[in-house]
Amino acid sequence: MRILVVGAGATGGAFGTLLQEAGRNVTYLVRDRKAEALRRDGLRFVSPDADRTHPVQVLTTADTAPAFDLVLIAVKATAISSAMTDVHPFVDANTRILPVLNGMAHIDQFQAAYPGQVLGGLARIVATLDGYVVHQRTPMNSLMVGSLTDAPVPNDIRDALDVPGIDFSITDDVVGALWDKWAFIAAASVVNCLFHAPIGRILDAGGEGAIRAAIEELEAVATQSGHPVSDPAHRQALALLIDPGSSFTTSLYRDLAAGLPSEVDHILGDYALRAMALQQPTPLLDLALIAIRANLSD
Numbered sequence: 029m030r031i032l033v034v035g036a037g038a039t040g041g042a043f044g045t046l047l048q049e050a051g052r053n054v055t056y057l058v059r060d061r062k063a064e065a066l067r068r069d070g071l072r073f074v075s076p077d078a079d080r081t082h083p084v085q086v087l088t089t090a091d092t093a094p095a096f097d098l099v100l101i102a103v104k105a106t107a108i109s110s111a112m113t114d115v116h117p118f119v120d121a122n123t124r125i126l127p128v129l130n131g132m133a134h135i136d137q138f139q140a141a142y143p144g145q146v147l148g149g150l151a152r153i154v155a156t157l158d159g160y161v162v163h164q165r166t167p168m169n170s171l172m173v174g175s176l177t178d179a180p181v182p183n184d185i186r187d188a189l190d191v192p193g194i195d196f197s198i199t200d201d202v203v204g205a206l207w208d209k210w211a212f213i214a215a216a217s218v219v220n221c222l223f224h225a226p227i228g229r230i231l232d233a234g235g236e237g238a239i240r241a242a243i244e245e246l247e248a249v250a251t252q253s254g255h256p257v258s259d260p261a262h263r264q265a266l267a268l269l270i271d272p273g274s275s276f277t278t279s280l281y282r283d284l285a286a287g288l289p290s291e292v293d294h295i296l297g298d299y300a301l302r303a304m305a306l307q308q309p310t311p312l313l314d315l316a317l318i319a320i321r322a323n324l325s326d
C-alpha cells in the first residue's frame with residue numbers, strides 16, 4: 029500500500045515515521061522549502077523512547093507520481109483548501125482519504141471533493157513541530173478510524189495503519205467520536221484561552237467551577253447536535269481537566285501563545301456557529317472567542 033502523508037508537521041511526521049519504521053511505503057507531500065530540507069537531512073522524530081532521523085520520500089506539487097492508495101491529511105485547518113488542491117493529482121477513484129484534523133468542518137469539505145472516499149480519523153497525541161524536528165511530547169499516540177459510509181473500513185487500510193507505536197483502533201461511530209473529541213478540545217481550549225494558563229494553574233487559582241461549566245456548556249451543544257458525548261469521553265474530559273498540577277494545554281492554545289496560525293475558527297468559531305443555529309447558549313465559548321480575537325488583532 030502506498031501512503032501519502034500531506035504535511036510533515038507534528039502529527040504527519042509522527043505517524044509517518046512510525047508507519048515507515050513498520051515497513052510501510054510512505055511519501056510526504058510538502059511545500060518547496062521543506063522538501064529541500066527533508067531531501068537533504070531526512071526527517072527527525074523525537075518520541076519519549078527514541079530519537080531518530082530517517083531518509084524520507086518527498087513530493088511537492090511540481091512532481092508527478094501515480095495515485096496513492098491512502099492519503100493521510102495532517103495539515104492545520106488553515107491549510108485545508110491548499111491541501112485539497114495540492115493533493116488532487118495524487119488521488120484517483122480508489123484512493124482513500126484520511127484526515128486527522130481536530131474539529132468537524134473538514135470532513136464535509138473533503139467528502140464534497142471526494143464523495144465516498146473519505147474516512148473519519150482522530151489522532152490522540154501531544155506533538156509539536158520545532159523547526160523541522162517533530163517531537164512527540166508524551167507516550168500517548170493513538171489513531172482511531174471509522175467509516176463515513178455503510179461500507180466498513182477496508183481491511184488493507186486497517187492492516188497498513190496498525191503498527192507498533194500507534195495505538196490503532198476502528199470505531200463504528202466515528203462522527204460520535206469526532207464530536208466527543210471536539211467537545212473536549214473546545215472546552216479545554218476555552219479555559220486555556222480565557223485564563224491564559226495550563227489546567228493545573230487554573231485549578232490552583234480556584235477555576236474548577238469554570239472548567240466544569242465549560243465542559244457542561246460545550247457538551248450540551250454536542251447533545252443538541254444529536255451527538256451526545258459518551259460517558260467514557262465525559263469521564264476522560266473530567267479526569268484530564270480536573271487534574272491538579274496538570275500542565276495540559278491544547279495545540280490550539282499553544283499555537284496562539286506562540287503567535288502561529290491557529291485553528292480558532294475551525295475548532296471554536298464553527299462550534300459557536302453551530303450552537304447559535306441551535307439556539308444553545310455558549311457564554312464561556314463566546315467570551316473566549318472575544319478574548320482570542322481581541323488579542324489576535326493586536
Ligand SMILES: NC(=O)C1=CN([C@@H]2O[C@H](COP(=O)(O)OP(=O)(O)OC[C@H]3O[C@@H](n4cnc5c(N)ncnc54)[C@H](OP(=O)(O)O)[C@@H]3O)[C@@H](O)[C@H]2O)C=CC1
Pocket residue numbers: 034035036037038039040057058059062102103104105107110111114128129130151152153154155156157279291
Ligand atoms: N499537534 C498535536 O498534538 C495534535 C494535532 N491534531 C490536529 O492535527 C492537525 C494537524 O496539526 P499539526 O500536525 O499539529 O500541525 P503542524 O502545523 O505541526 O503541521 C502541519 C504541516 O502541514 C504543512 N502544510 C500546510 N499546508 C500544506 C500543503 N498544502 N501541502 C503540504 N503540507 C502542508 C505545514 O507545512 P509548513 O511547515 O511548510 O508550513 C506543516 O508542516 C490539526 O487539525 C490539529 O488540531 C490532533 C491531535 C494532536
Ligand SMILES: CC(C)(CO)C(=O)C(=O)O
Pocket residue numbers: 130151152153154213277278279280
Ligand atoms: C487534546 C489533544 C492533545 C489530543 O490529542 C489534541 O488533539 C490537541 O491538543 O490538539
